[in-house]
Amino acid sequence: MSELKHELKRSLGLIDATSIVAGSMIGSGIFIVTTQMAKDVGSAAWILVIWLVTGLLTMSAALSYGELAGMMPNAGGQFVYIQRAYGKLASFLYGWTVFTVIQTGVIAAVAVAFAKYSAVFFPVLDTELIKIGDSFVFTNKQVLAMASILLLTYINTRGVKTGKSIQLFFTSTKLIALFALIILGLYVGLKTDVLSNNFANMWDASKTIVNPDGSITVTKLVGIGLIGAMGATIINSLFSSDAWNNVTFIAGEIKDPKKNIPRSLFLGTLIVTIIYILANVAYLALLPINGTPDSGSVLGNGIMFASEDRVGTAAANMIMGNIGVFVMAGLIMISTFGCNSGLILSGGRLFYAMAKDNLFFKAAGDLNDKDAPARALWLQCLWACILCISGKYGDLLTYATFASLLFYILTIYGIFILRKNEPNAERPYKAFGYPIIPILYIVVTALICISLLIYDTKSTGLGLFIVGLGIPVYYLFLNKKE
Template sequence: MEKVSDNRQSVTSVTMDSKGQKLNLKREVGLVGAVSLIAGTMIGSGIFMSPQSVLFNIGSPGASLVIWACCGLIALLGSLSYAELGTIIPESGGEYIYMLRTYGKVVAFMFVFSFIIVMRPASTTGIALSFAEYIVAPFYDGCTPPELVVKLVAAGALLVLAVINCMNVRLAMHIQMLTMVVKVLTLAVIILGGMVMLFKGHTENFQEPFEGTDVRISSIGIAFYQVLWSYDGWNTLNYITEELKCPEVNLPRAVLIAISMVTVLYLLVNVSYFVVLTPRELITSSAVAVTWGNKVLGDWGWIMSVAAALSAFGSLNGSFFSGGRVCFVAAREGHMPDILSMAHVHRLTPSPALIFTTIISLVVLIPGDFESIVNFFSFTSWFFYGVTLSGLLYLKIKKPELHRPYKVPIVIPILILIAAVGLVLAPIVDNPQIEYLYVTLFIFSGVLVYVPFIHYKLCPGLLRKVTIILQLFLEVAPAEKNL
């Protein structure tokens, strides 16, 4: 493993001027913005789309609630472990930068190759599809909307958010905070509606809550994948550490507040679903929040469709905000074309990286469907989460002298590493599918790309000419680390 760079104090960001100074991304994300970014990214499509899939796979309301609680604990402990990594290595880029500083260039490139081509596009595409389904649902009452319409609306959402995030960081954060308010209010309505029905005696689904539980490893693993999709975003701040004010304080504080809040909300919302809907109604629903709204709110049920769409839109915005930074950081480290490491000279946003990731997401959108996207995204993500957490264990054991403004007991990353290994192996062992082999081969195929194009730098002249043309066209310039 490579030596981890020493911690350095944060410096005031500087903007680029005509004299050729390099850019720094501004530290504009405070504690409130950080909590909004985490919770706003997490609360998206999952809580409105996944409950029916979880119940279908696990078979009982009681087991479903246990899995939702366990996944909240996994997300919280994982985020606290990442918070220590973020204070040891105070750089943006999340898993990529941590692997680069602990395992070296090849492993880091394998991650960023998978992240940019599969993981982040799959995440944004899945959220965009759920957003589109909720937007078009009121126009196709009682029938399934055409796939082409859904995908066109999803593509439109991707393009709109790409423009917003390229224009202004503050605008993106304002959208995040506004949609966060909408999300919390929406979940509060669902919770209150469920509590009213519960007090009226609608407890049928809780008479024998664990009856019919499917204990097969593959069923439990897929159920965990679906729920962890709803918690995806717990590591969002680690992608933008250089834009976070006082990261040594705000990083652990924000994840503790945000993930605890989201876990409680998710559990209460699921209770409300089980109080209002029968298991059959929940499993057969394509949009459980809309089905719930139609039963509880009657003619006003369409409000839930709009609220769920806004929730997914906010989650998609958070995914854009953080995901583009990984591509940006990888290019800055020489693992992607130089143009992707540049920021706009006036707006100070990593616009080339955001444009590039948007294009990849639009390509993934063409053949994608929601459930398969979730499963393979989760498989790939938890493989790399495990690699990252093993790097934290290495630093704890071999580099105890490193400055740690925040640290967690070693047992916590060990537990999450065990969970990661289980989540990767469970579906394969119990119900092997050829698709998992394809995903694994794709992960390791990054080495075949790394050797000729990164290590030996094939076609440097062509890339240099393209970079100059794009730099002038996009009005961007190189950016420095903001440490």
């Protein structure tokens, strides 16, 4: 179809954009990752500090991105920002990593989480369809995960208005449900002495490891050891708070984007930061941090050994008894389905922008009769489904999280480059606290990356390898263009 007839329409307001920020951030992580964090640092105070630092980092990055979004209110967001500051190769490597792992890997992981919690209501989903040794298992859960991706992709090909309605409904529902969980959790938990016990020695940090023979090793953490452990485990909360930048991908469809994108970034990240910290306070009010893996009770397992890492489910169980398992499963189903709606909606716009710049498959640069980048959406859908089948999305996400942090650093440093190279460019919004807050973000995130390099060298190395694979692919696209 002719591009003269079909173009991206600016039909999303501030509430819609904020819904996409918050909805894309809240998936299943907040209901799971605190368990691993408790094993890594073993301290109520340090857990909350890590979540607070995560929130402040996310909000400072969002406030910095606002300047770039105001300068370049076009579809593609971060891809466009990186290209303007560093050139096409750097922007392609970002887009390549987003397509191969970051966006599609998260979509696959969130879809499987949706299916996993659906299995609480429909046990038939656990049925194994194909099994090859211990390395590959294909179940009905993966079938449902792919079906949910296909359904949400189809919905989003029907136009941004349809997509935004789905997103707004599910984001509103899960925000209300999360606030209910927090209020009820604090109401029930504060009637006990669990919270005071958790904070009795709140700064005493330790790392807990379950050995192959089932025994437990506890190592006290102080000084550099504590800093290293925090730097390594913050990856859990950062992953749970990621995808806030997705709203920049759909800048071409937001009304008054120079104002509404910065505002939505701030409001969305602020809302989620508050919810995440309060949710963890509720967990600490309901469950002891420490426990034993074979206690046989929710209270005995504690946060550290919550069954299958489902600390959210354990908390709901303490509030409502056994029915809490089903209530929490339903909440996570809503949360993950809504999260994927936003991720799918946004991701397609990034790949559309890449295609328009001859850095992706040309067909992805077409819009359908609903002014949606349908082919870009279906390409994203195809790769996400392949990752669902492979079952390797979890490993890939671990490898790519480090690379994702590097791209955040690169993008925010781009503010300094563009202020120097383009001092007279229009900046409807200027980065809050410039240059202090952007510098603090870069320094703290760089320290986290260094910690990850030291404590998780394999994952960080493979993350860099995935990014590096994009270099020959970039030159293939250049040759094809010529």
